[in-house]
Amino acid sequence: MKLPRPHLPFFAADDMDKRPFPAWEYHVHSLFSDGSSSLATLINHARTQGITRLIFTEHTEPDLVDGPDWFKPYWREATRLRLLEKPPEKRKKASSSTKGMEILFGLEVPITDFGGGLLMSAEMAEKAEFILGAVHAYPGYGWTMGDLPPEQAIELEFKGLMALAENPRIDAIAHPGGICEKFAAPFPLSLFEEVVRKATSNGIAIELNPAYQEPLAPYLAVCRRHNALISPGSNVHHLEQIGRASHELSTLQNKSTLDRHRHPQHQRVRAACKN
Ligand SMILES: [Zn+2]
Ligand SMILES: [Zn+2]
Numbered sequence: 001m002k003l004p005r006p007h008l009p010f011f012a013a014d015d016m017d018k019r020p021f022p023a024w025e026y027h028v029h030s031l032f033s034d035g036s037s038s039l040a041t042l043i044n045h046a047r048t049q050g051i052t053r054l055i056f057t058e059h060t061e062p063d064l065v066d067g068p069d070w071f072k073p074y075w076r077e078a079t080r081l082r083l084l085e086k087p088p089e090k091r092k093k094a095s096s097s098t099k100g101m102e103i104l105f106g107l108e109v110p111i112t113d114f115g116g117g118l119l120m121s122a123e124m125a126e127k128a129e130f131i132l133g134a135v136h137a138y139p140g141y142g143w144t145m146g147d148l149p150p151e152q153a154i155e156l157e158f159k160g161l162m163a164l165a166e167n168p169r170i171d172a173i174a175h176p177g178g179i180c181e182k183f184a185a186p187f188p189l190s191l192f193e194e195v196v197r198k199a200t201s202n203g204i205a206i207e208l209n210p211a212y213q214e215p216l217a218p219y220l221a222v223c224r225r226h227n228a229l230i231s232p233g234s235n236v237h238h239l240e241q242i243g244r245a246s247h248e249l250s251t252l253q254n255k256s257t258l259d260r261h262r263h264p265q266h267q268r269v270r271a272a273c274k275n
């Protein structure tokens with residue numbers, strides 16, 4: 001049973017019709033893993049972009065992090081930066097341009113097997129404020145997905161995603177189907193939908209990530225069918241990528257509102273079907 005984490009609000013897909021998609025960024029890498037900027041630089045840039053919640057998701061693979069003992073300095077710097085943030089009572093009084101931004105320090109953790117194994121130490125599991133579960137190298141096969149027959153790559157990715165979708169330590173699933181899609185073969189939307197169904201029933205969010213899911217609209221449509229919890233992630237490795245996912249989601253949202261205004265007959269047919 002997943003512990004409730006009220007401090008980790010996601011966006012319910014049903015709300016796409018009710019409120020604007022917020023300026024959140026939930027997938028960011030800094031110099032502590034394979035990103036190109038420091039935590040402080042990323043935070044400052046996110047603030048200038050109007051981001052209201054920023055979540056760092058450093059890799060845990062040893063070849064992607066800044067040395068074998070990277071986690072301690074990451075946590076020290078995270079703690080220092082958090083102390084610099086204004087206390088909440090001051091935030092309320094501040095004008096909108098100087099308003100505080102909520103920042104969480106998390107990890108992007110790959111599976112190590114198909115039975116719930118995750119690549120992180122006990123200290124990471126205890127401290128990380130957000131666990132973005134990922135299928136990266138396929139367990140038992142490494143980064144050989146490009147050499148696998150497409151059906152096998154699809155099957156392995158799907159198995160890994162389903163393991164994440166029932167893992168109570170996971171808050172959101174990174175780029176579902178994206179590794180297969182990028183390196184091996186198109187990942188069937190029907191399997192993406194099965195992952196969404198399972199994750200949603202377990203209170204685990206689905207990342208919508210334009211760096212992997214191109215175009216994003218069909219993935220959003222599946223999330224809407226199941227009222228999935230959406231985690232907007234842009235796989236940020238460079239400053240200018242901050243906010244891309246939430247920006248694309250709000251563009252899709254505006255487009256669907258416009259379409260409804262342009263084709264009001266669709267609404268009438270739908271209303272008639274409901275009655
Ligand atoms: Zn990833
Ligand atoms: Zn990533």
